[in-house]
Amino acid sequence: MPYGYHGKILHVNLTTGEFRVDEHDEAFYRKYGGGSALGMYYLLNETSAGVDPLGPENVLALCLSVLTGTAISGQSRMTAVARSPLTGAIGDSQTGGYWPAELKFAGFDGVIVTGRSPKPVYLWIQDGEYELRDASHLWGMITGDAEASIRDELGDDKIEVLQIGPAGEKGVRFAAIMNMSNRANGRTGMGAVMGSKNLKAIAVRGKNRPEVADKSALNELAKWGVSSLPDSGIVGLAKYGTAETTGVNHTMGTLPTFNYNSGVFEDWEAIDGTTMYDTILRGAAEGKQDRQGRDTCYACTVRCKRVVEITDGPYKIDPHYGGPEYETTSTFGNYCGINDLAAIAAANQICNQYGMDTISCGATISWAYEAWAEGKLTAEDTDGLDLSWGNAESMVKLTEKIARREGFGNTLAEGSQRASGIVGRGTEEYLITSKGQEAPAHMPQVKKSLALIYAVNPYGADHQSSEHDPAVGGDWEDNIERMGMIGVTESVPEEALDEEKVRYTLATEWMYSAMDSLNLCQFVYGPAWQLYGPDEMVQTVRAVTGWDDVTMDELQIIGERRLNMLRAFNSREGLDRSSDTLPRKFFKNALKGGVSDGYKLDQDEFEAALTSYYSQSGWDVETGMPSRAKLEELGLGWVADQLHA
Amino acid sequence: MTVTIHLQLYSILREKLPPDARGRADLALHDGATLTELLERLDIRRNNIVISVNDTHEPDRSRVLADGDHIRVFSAVGGG
Numbered sequence: 172m173p174y175g176y177h178g179k180i181l182h183v184n185l186t187t188g189e190f191r192v193d194e195h196d197e198a199f200y201r202k203y204g205g206g207s208a209l210g211m212y213y214l215l216n217e218t219s220a221g222v223d224p225l226g227p228e229n230v231l232a233l234c235l236s237v238l239t240g241t242a243i244s245g246q247s248r249m250t251a252v253a254r255s256p257l258t259g260a261i262g263d264s265q266t267g268g269y270w271p272a273e274l275k276f277a278g279f280d281g282v283i284v285t286g287r288s289p290k291p292v293y294l295w296i297q298d299g300e301y302e303l304r305d306a307s308h309l310w311g312m313i314t315g316d317a318e319a320s321i322r323d324e325l326g327d328d329k330i331e332v333l334q335i336g337p338a339g340e341k342g343v344r345f346a347a348i349m350n351m352s353n354r355a356n357g358r359t360g361m362g363a364v365m366g367s368k369n370l371k372a373i374a375v376r377g378k379n380r381p382e383v384a385d386k387s388a389l390n391e392l393a394k395w396g397v398s399s400l401p402d403s404g405i406v407g408l409a410k411y412g413t414a415e416t417t418g419v420n421h422t423m424g425t426l427p428t429f430n431y432n433s434g435v436f437e438d439w440e441a442i443d444g445t446t447m448y449d450t451i452l453r454g455a456a457e458g459k460q461d462r463q464g465r466d467t468c469y470a471c472t473v474r475c476k477r478v479v480e481i482t483d484g485p486y487k488i489d490p491h492y493g494g495p496e497y498e499t500t501s502t503f504g505n506y507c508g509i510n511d512l513a514a515i516a517a518a519n520q521i522c523n524q525y526g527m528d529t530i531s532c533g534a535t536i537s538w539a540y541e542a543w544a545e546g547k548l549t550a551e552d553t554d555g556l557d558l559s560w561g562n563a564e565s566m567v568k569l570t571e572k573i574a575r576r577e578g579f580g581n582t583l584a585e586g587s588q589r590a591s592g593i594v595g596r597g598t599e600e601y602l603i604t605s606k607g608q609e610a611p612a613h614m615p616q617v618k619k620s621l622a623l624i625y626a627v628n629p630y631g632a633d634h635q636s637s638e639h640d641p642a643v644g645g646d647w648e649d650n651i652e653r654m655g656m657i658g659v660t661e662s663v664p665e666e667a668l669d670e671e672k673v674r675y676t677l678a679t680e681w682m683y684s685a686m687d688s689l690n691l692c693q694f695v696y697g698p699a700w701q702l703y704g705p706d707e708m709v710q711t712v713r714a715v716t717g718w719d720d721v722t723m724d725e726l727q728i729i730g731e732r733r734l735n736m737l738r739a740f741n742s743r744e745g746l747d748r749s750s751d752t753l754p755r756k757f758f759k760n761a762l763k764g765g766v767s768d769g770y771k772l773d774q775d776e777f778e779a780a781l782t783s784y785y786s787q788s789g790w791d792v793e794t795g796m797p798s799r800a801k802l803e804e805l806g807l808g809w810v811a812d813q814l815h816a
Numbered sequence: 817m818t819v820t821i822h823l824q825l826y827s828i829l830r831e832k833l834p835p836d837a838r839g840r841a842d843l844a845l846h847d848g849a850t851l852t853e854l855l856e857r858l859d860i861r862r863n864n865i866v867i868s869v870n871d872t873h874e875p876d877r878s879r880v881l882a883d884g885d886h887i888r889v890f891s892a893v894g895g896g
Contacts, residue, residue, distance in 0.1 A: 407828035407891040415827040700893040
């Protein structure tokens with residue numbers, strides 16, 4: 172019998188309203204693990220080259236893993252994959268929350284959505300049963316209202332709702348898929364894909380918890396996690412949130428400021444995680460924020476999610492919509508030179524109500540702020556808004572305009588790369604995109620391995636696809652044992668981007684890729700500072716699935732397999748080495764101020780790293796395409812047949 | 817002879833000081849005291865921390881502290 176999974180994937184064609192249930196055997200699950208790799212199995216099998224990201228033929232795969240819904244921290248996650256309307260490349264995005272576990276309890280390991288419904292619908296799944304229901308009355312609702320309406324009409328307030336907001340309905344190219352009204356499959360525009368299918372929501376409820384092979388072993392791992400948390404590398408992140416890193420990044424010169432022109436922000440302390448904890452977390456005024464101002468995902472002991480409440484002042488924040496992560500305080504804050512934490516929380520709330528990625532939204536606004544500063548945009552372009560650095564009021568207004576595709580917001584809703592094409596006037600010089608996706612708040616000018624990852628990552632600039640440089644540099648002594656399990660045995664200088672750094676980057680990229688297939692949280696599991704290391708990751712898989720001979724090497728291969736599938740999809744769409752690029756400004760403009768003053772990337776060093784990366788990956792160094800031999804080695808001969816026909 | 821430094825601890829490191837202090841303290845240290853000695857006094861044993869002295873990153877734990885120095889200490893992990 173299967174342990175951890177049901178062996179069932181629900182497949183719905185929204186054009187015809189037809190369902191089917193795909194059943195896969197144990198070998199299939201052990202090969203792909205779930206999550207992104209499972210989704211890519213469907214994308215590569217059920218789409219053809221040239222698929223329109225917003226057309227009915229695009230496939231939206233929402234996939235769990237063999238671990239989802241079990242009683243241990245960091246497992247309740249879901250990956251969405253589809254061709255991205257933002258980048259034109261493969262799209263890939265993870266979320267946490269309770270929805271992933273509840274879908275598993277409802278009887279399925281994933282939902283594959285194809286076609287386009289003639290009218291707005293939502294999918295209701297309960298204990299192995301499923302139906303499409305009319306969503307015309309929900310269309311246009313913000314997330315909190317739609318969630319409440321669905322629970323009300325189905326008569327169960329424990330139902331978990333995955334949905335798009337109005338931004339997804341209107342095709343904002345970085346629209347997110349939301350659950351709990353505050354958790355997001357944020358990146359790469361998966362919400363726009365869902366909106367293009369007229370699918371408003373997927374509501375789930377069930378009692379069908381998966382059997383676990385060794386409950387006792389899993390329980391021991393869970394208890395170890397609880398007892399180890401206070402002494403772990405994530406204890407600060409748990410209590411003070413991801414924005415605890417704001418001051419660290421400012422000090423290290425890695426806090427992207429003024430649209431990535433500087434690595435330091437003078438007013439960083441106003442938007443830091445410690446400040447957030449003291450001021451706007453729910454219950455902070457009474458010192459009760461640890462109980463009221465922190466939220467969690469199913470079965471997770473970490474409780475890192477922020478819950479903000481503001482009842483006075485110009486920006487009222489409803490705690491239902493959560494609170495900003497570090498990426499969000501950065502993109503709406505230091506990227507734009509804004510030091511108003513309440514305004515940042517307001518922008519975050521709009522993104523969660525309307526369903527938008529806070530990284531791309533904030534970074535697209537910061538692109539506009541730089542264009543304004545350089546005189547390339549005026550009030551005539553911006554509906555009268557003053558986009559001077561630091562203008563918080565305009566930032567919040569612009570966020571709402573984007574969500575509604577109103578006025579200048581309609582231009583920015585296309586993402587910064589397309590917006591620069593619309594505006595022209597040389598504004599492409601201010602882009603901070605790779606493959607058309609806006610860069611997150613970790614600076615590759617200083618963290619050199621991220622220069623490589625931002626460029627080669629199949630779905631564009633991403634900070635959660637590998638371990639960053641400090642883990643193999645200054646923090647090496649803390650990580651030797653865990654790194655050894657993934658084949659990294661020597662420290663590499665943080666400033667290096669040589670063959671050894673590429674080897675490290677690739678090894679950690681495979682591990683992160685495995686985690687995106689097993690749908691494990693990258694704060695809870697990882698090769699360095701995380702709560703659980705590679706050894707516990709293997710033990711978790713063994714305890715849940717009963718695959719007692721599984722090893723870290725096998726999990727690394729799952730990660731490598733996923734990356735090759737993502738890469739093959741892009742190769743099929745004509746993307747090659749010339750698509751693995753970084754923004755020009757990263758090479759051209761030296762950073763200003765602080766410890767990273769003068770830093771910029773070197774083109775020759777970057778190109779050499781790129782060649783080394785392809786070579787070490789077993790890919791063609793000229794094209795970056797996976798070779799037939801590599802694909803066959805990974806059991807992906809069927810992909811090779813598509814790619815090398 | 818002593819020097820007085822202005823200390824600010826962030827995130828979980830604040831718990832090295834009483835809750836009311838919210839991570840802030842003025843501390844008297846002996847003349848010639850180093851960052852290492854300050855960390856020992858605070859019982860901060862983590863390796864992955866970042867320190868700034870007078871708003872400048874200071875990786876050298878043997879740095880001798882001067883009267884009036886403003887020291888910030890951060891825990892260095894996390895993400896987005």
